[in-house]
Amino acid sequence: MTLGRLNHVGVATPSIAKSVETYRLLLGATAIGEPFDLPAQGVKVCFIDAPNAQIELIEPYDESSPIAGFLRKNPAGGQHHVCFEVADIAAAVTDLKAKGATVLGEPRIGAHGTPIVFVHPKDFGGMLVELMERPGDTGAH
Numbered sequence: 001m002t003l004g005r006l007n008h009v010g011v012a013t014p015s016i017a018k019s020v021e022t023y024r025l026l027l028g029a030t031a032i033g034e035p036f037d038l039p040a041q042g043v044k045v046c047f048i049d050a051p052n053a054q055i056e057l058i059e060p061y062d063e064s065s066p067i068a069g070f071l072r073k074n075p076a077g078g079q080h081h082v083c084f085e086v087a088d089i090a091a092a093v094t095d096l097k098a099k100g101a102t103v104l105g106e107p108r109i110g111a112h113g114t115p116i117v118f119v120h121p122k123d124f125g126g127m128l129v130e131l132m133e134r135p136g137d138t139g140a141h
């Protein structure tokens with residue numbers, strides 16, 4: 001596989017509304033998307049655009065959310081994952097598994113409407129990594 005662009009940094013938060021105000025006030029964020037729910041992934045999502053990537057604010061959709069678990073350990077929230085783009089998610093999964101990485105589950109549709117998958121933090125020195133198929137590439141394989 002080939003490492004693509006950093007698409008977003010996932011930031012867990014107990015309150016998207018409060019986090020949006022922080023980014024707006026402290027960093028002058030202006031390109032702030034409308035929050036939306038992704039029940040299948042257990043999250044509420046809000047994207048804040050920076051010139052070269054996005055901040056993905058993620059709040060638990062319900063108590064079974066992986067973000068709820070993260071917030072129990074980190075009540076104020078914080079950096080949760082980084083997401084890189086790949087051309088072909090299926091090829092990336094095959095390649096990572098062949099190299100012994102722990103791919104979490106099967107690819108599923110993420111917040112950008114393209115297939116995503118996660119790789120366990122233990123493979124990246126404690127950082128949760130998400131891979132997403134580049135918009136426009138889906139179906140290229």
Ligand SMILES: CC[C@H](C(=O)O)C(=O)SCCNC(=O)CCNC(=O)[C@H](O)C(C)(C)COP(=O)(O)OP(=O)(O)OC[C@H]1O[C@@H](n2cnc3c(N)ncnc32)[C@H](O)[C@@H]1OP(=O)(O)O
Nearest residue numbers: 010041043066069080104110111112116118121126127128
């Ligand atoms: C999909 C929509 C959107 C998008 O971009 O499209 C998103 O990105 S939504 C993001 C939310 N979804 C996920 O995070 C799915 C992937 N996550 C998982 O499968 C789990 O959360 C997992 C496996 C990372 C952790 O599982 P769990 O929480 O059940 O286990 P523990 O809490 O016991 O943690 C085990 C071990 O991992 C460390 N950990 C947990 N979360 C993170 C994290 N975000 N970053 C780094 N490390 C993490 C935790 O500290 C434990 O470490 P240990 O040394 O064993 O104590």
Ligand SMILES: [Co+2]
Nearest residue numbers: 010056083130
């Ligand atoms: Co993400």
